[in-house]
Amino acid sequence: MISANRITKSFGDRVLWSDLSFTVEAGEMVALVGPSGSGKSTVLNCLGTLEPVDSGAIVVAGREITRVRAGARRRLRRDTLGYLFQNYALIENATVDFNLDVAVTTRDRRSSAEALQRVGLGGRGRDRVYRLSGGEQQRVALARLIVKKPKVVLADEPTGALDSDNATMVIDVLRQMARQGCAVVIATHSKHVEGGCDATVDLGGR
Template sequence: MIDIENLSKSFGSRILWSDVSFTVGRGEMLALVGPSGSGKSTLLNCLGLLDRPSAGAIRHEGKDITRFGRREIRAFRRDVLGYLFQNYALIENATVADNVKVAVKPRRSAQGEVGPTVAEALERVGLGGREKEKIHHLSGGEQQRVALARLIVKQPALVLADEPTGALDQDNAAMVVDILGEMRKAGRAVVIATHDDRVRDRCDTVFAVKESSLVSSS
């Protein structure tokens, strides 16, 4: 699905990480771990084409996506990528339903393809019946669950999650990891930047960003 080849990122004279290489296949969940400041989120942002590496390549199905132009980047984000942001990236003055509906792919809707409905996704994350509530009335944990419902509806091939359990209690954190695990079982490739040992231990593979090393998860 995604091949990272000799990736490096620097800011001026500071090298954040270098010669990073790993592969994430379909049906695999990989954890990016490392201390604060090691560049986990920056690496995740490079995979999501929100940032550019200084050197190296990121290949999706053989194509170097780091060379994509704006139109190709938009298509990649629309058709392939699902992102679970640390700050949720929701429209605060819109309703819960409207925030989830934006993930419905226009092509799928036009062709009548069957996927999880907004109501089904909200029910799965424990927010059934709350479609009409405004986002700014929800707690942080509830907003994270709305963002998760958006992923369920979109059904992306590649899921990127930035510290998805960082602000959640134990029950909500477990639900987030369970749903990401379900996406893996459905054949999605999932990459999670995390400092949470519980998340790391649920992943198939762990990449330690600081050491630039790849190990099997226990």
């Protein structure tokens, strides 16, 4: 589903990673690890077509995303990619329900309600996002992914703001999405999260 082939990325004269290659199959969950500043978020941004690589190729769902035009990139983001990033990318002034509705083309109240239940936010659909805690917002972002059902999930420290029970829930949900055929990449500092993955890509060269 995802194949990164000898990708290199620098900011100025600082090389973050060079000749990095890895694959993530459909159904697989891969941890992206390495010290702070080693470029984990940047890898996710490159896989997510939000940042270009300097050299090498990335293929996602059969498309070489390092070469596609803006229109195809937009379609990939809409139809194939799912992001679970640190800013949660939620619409803060809107309700939880509205944030889930924008992820799907058909309005499906039941699947939204089930997704909220799954992340421990059953009955909170009418709450406005800015009133929720950081961890609750993180879980709304996860519920939005559940209703979107993307082929690829890119998660950046998805357990960062959560207690251990909720962290376990997040990993369980991502595992369930993988079982349904999704390729999941998780940037993390957590050994616990890494342990729950099928493979590790280490940017620190340990």
